[in-house]
Amino acid sequence: MTYQVLARKWRPKAFDQLVGQPHVVTALVNALDTGRLHHAYLFTGTRGVGKTTLARILAKSINCETGITSRPCGKCRACTEIDAGRFVDLLEVDAATNTKVDEMRELLDTAQYMPVSGRFKVYIIDEVHMLSRHAFNSMLKTLEEPPEHVKFILATTDPQRLPVTVLSRCLQFNLKSLSPPALAGHLKHVLEAEAIPFEEPALAMLAKAAAGSVRDSLSLTDQSIAYGSGRITAPQVAEMLGAVGADLVWPLLERVAAGDGPGALEASERIAERGLSCDQALQDMGSILHRVAVAQMGGAPEAGDPEAPRVRALAEALDAGRVQVFYQIALLGRRDLPLAPDEFAGLDMAVMRMLSFAGAGTAAAAHVAGEPTAAARPSGGGAAATVRSVSSAAPPVPAAAPVPVPDAPAVRAFEGDWPAFVEVEALTGMAGLLARHAELASHDGNHFQLVLPEASRMYAERLYQDKLKAELLARFGPGVRVSVRVGETSGASVAAVRNSDAQRRLESATQSIETDPFVRELVDGMGAQVVSSSIKPATEPQGEATDTGRGKP
Structure with missing residues (x-):
């Protein structure tokens, strides 16, 4: 038949x-x-x-x-x-x-x-x-x-x-595209009915390669049956698809997370040695980083996911900011692969970009990797292969003379007058915007509790608080804490006082114009009109412009 x-x-x-x-x-x-x-x-x-x-x-x-x-x-x-x-x-x-x-x-x-x-x-x-x-x-x-x-x-x-x-x-x-788990479950049902031996990781790879198509998944399954002589195994499917495989991508990401530069480049080299797709490697890295980001936000892993423990471990090892940076590097690395000298160089450069954000070569990274902190990272001037072949028996380099470090600024105590502090320090950017629009609700030791009016709610964002905290740390030493809430204020903030003064001076200028004899003669005798929006105070004290912008960090 x-x-x-x-x-x-x-x-x-x-x-x-x-x-x-x-x-x-x-x-x-x-x-x-x-x-x-x-x-x-x-x-x-x-x-x-x-x-x-x-x-x-x-x-x-x-x-x-x-x-x-x-x-x-x-x-x-x-x-x-x-x-x-x-x-x-x-x-x-x-x-x-x-x-x-x-x-x-x-x-x-x-x-x-x-x-x-x-x-x-x-x-x-x-x-x-x-x-x-x-x-x-x-x-x-x-x-x-x-x-x-x-x-x-x-x-x-x-x-x-x-x-x-x-x-x-x-x-x-x-009609929806099917998820990889749904496709893998369907393939499992088909193969069990056909009495064809298989490995479940192989089905996961076939389902992922099918990109949501049931017909494609069955066609790939037919191909893998022929490739494996009636048996479907993960190594054979990975070889057939040219897939990189979790056994290569996970060690690469884990070395990057630990700041282990030589180890990460060695893992990258293993991908090159097998002639696997670097585009697929970067795509798989992006997929893992997406799962890590979801885990950091409290998302639950898929039921029965064998990689869930590794996802959780990576989520704990990396902060959310670095996960986002790594994910973006993986995406841009795929985009730039056609422009690289060869795709393996493109993969290496993407990995080294991640390492530069992971802190590879620093004392912290060396501590994570279990290496002495004095070990220096090879310079990036040569090719990747040259970097990997540097001998650990190279002659020691004489230590450079210590560079004198300037004395840290003297730490002082806060005197309790928030508006005076803001005026004297002349804070700029996001820190200045939050400081000028907020009132000091209470001050306990180094804990500054600030309150913002509803109209200035935007300045309560975490980024503004972090910028202000950095400025206060520089002036009052470690241990400074900043908390901000939105509520009722007395209108005594620096910005409120400045705006009130500006409004008062504008009203005074408007009244002065409208009562000026010459202006009255033009209005009464010639039908002229005073354009209120064009009136500005004759002088504006230095630094007392109204605060309406969001500023820069």
């Missing part, structure tokens, strides 16, 4: 066999059970998620000899002929090869004739977005008011290219 590929053998023949589309199946089943059938359906979604399969099942449901049902028998002549692709009242058209208006008119001319053997004449038009504009126009009237015995089922991967006039005439269902 001729071998039938898995994608065809396991093509669903009933609604309950369809994988990963419960929202569509539920709507269609309810419509069939209640007899509320639409005359035109549009199924959208990426390749291999079940658009034409769903169309054929729907055609069976409305033509089954047992009656219109959501559970076609699969045994009557209509069901078997539809499954075999020879049902005379089911017309499947590939719009990619029948794009012209004449072909569409010829097809629609047959719609007026009654079905030969079925209850309905069903037109399935695949990749309908490929039709020409004139072909769409020719089908609009028939699509809007078809004969009672005609049903249209359209399928497309690109619904944005369909005219609005077509979309408005159809009942639209969007």
